[in-house]
Amino acid sequence: MGVRSSKAVDPVVSRRYSSETEAMLVVRRRPHMVNGGGFVVSNSKQQVVFTVDGCGVLGTKDKLVLKNGDGNNLLLIRKMGGMVQALNMVHKKWEGFGYDNEGTEKLLFTLKNPKESCLVQHGLIRILVHGKPKISTCNIYSNNYVQIKGSFAERDCNIMDSDGRNIAQVRIEKEMEEMVGNKKDLYNIIVKANVDQAFIVGVIAILDYIHGESTIC
Numbered sequence: 001m002g003v004r005s006s007k008a009v010d011p012v013v014s015r016r017y018s019s020e021t022e023a024m025l026v027v028r029r030r031p032h033m034v035n036g037g038g039f040v041v042s043n044s045k046q047q048v049v050f051t052v053d054g055c056g057v058l059g060t061k062d063k064l065v066l067k068n069g070d071g072n073n074l075l076l077i078r079k080m081g082g083m084v085q086a087l088n089m090v091h092k093k094w095e096g097f098g099y100d101n102e103g104t105e106k107l108l109f110t111l112k113n114p115k116e117s118c119l120v121q122h123g124l125i126r127i128l129v130h131g132k133p134k135i136s137t138c139n140i141y142s143n144n145y146v147q148i149k150g151s152f153a154e155r156d157c158n159i160m161d162s163d164g165r166n167i168a169q170v171r172i173e174k175e176m177e178e179m180v181g182n183k184k185d186l187y188n189i190i191v192k193a194n195v196d197q198a199f200i201v202g203v204i205a206i207l208d209y210i211h212g213e214s215t216i217c
Contacts, residue, residue, distance in 0.1 A: 011198075011199070012108050012129055012196045012199035013074055013075060014074075014098075014198060017068075017074075017198040017199075019193060022191065023044070023197060024043075024189075024190055025190075025191060026042045026043075026046075026186070026187075026188060027040075027186070028042065035056045036055035036056030036057065036215055037053075037054060038051065038052040038057060039205075039215070041201055048069045050074075052064060052201065052214075053215075054209070054216060054217070055216060055217040062081075063079070064077040064209060065077070073099065074099075074198050075096050075097065075098060076096075076097045077094060077096045077205060078094065078097070079094050080092060093110055094112075094206045096108050096111075107130050108129070109128060109129050109202075109203075110127070111125065111127045111203070111206055124149050125148040126145050127147065127203060128144060129144050129145060130144075144162075146159055146161055146203075147159070147160050148160075148207070152170060152208075155170055155171060155172040156170070156171065157170045158170075166192065167191070167192050167195045168192060168195060169189070169190045170188070171188050173188065189201070
């Protein structure tokens with residue numbers, strides 16, 4: 001789907017989870033009988049490419065795990081809080097950890113929790129991407145952050161690079177909303193060509209938890 005591009009951008013999780021063309025992903029909430037069960041992400045061929053486990057699966061709050069379609073862990077996402085963090089910042093924060101070749105955790109990105117702020121629906125949420133970026137004219141993380149604008153709760157938001165260019169969108173088609181009756185249960189993520197889809201889904205997982213949806217108990 002979309003226009004093929006020869007340009008490449010630096011991934012956050014792994015380049016293997018980017019596509020040379022724009023990708024339409026479908027997010028489906030796991031059954032309601034599993035509180036905090038998380039969600040499943042499929043591609044245009046209806047193949048499961050990612051899953052997100054919430055507290056109902058993991059047995060602990062403030063923690064999420066992103067897996068690929070084969071069930072391998074890609075991201076461990078934790079909400080950081082407590083006395084030390086409270087002394088150093090206004091908001092609590094979420095941290096996303098990947099794994100190196102030896103399975104050691106590596107901090108990849110940080111999102112400050114805007115739950116008590118109007119930023120959730122109307123402003124910009126900024127995500128700090130860690131690690132030294134490569135020098136590249138098409139590196140979307142060149143200034144070390146991406147940002148979210150719009151309302152995730154309404155399934156109408158954009159994820160943008162530091163220059164304000166869209167790299168992903170959360171949307172729900174009218175026909176899809178009429179079919180399922182609840183926009184929180186089934187919606188789309190449109191990811192631009194050469195953008196790390198695993199990173200985008202990890203960000204969506206945090207937004208899901210902040211809004212008290214499929215990943216929270």
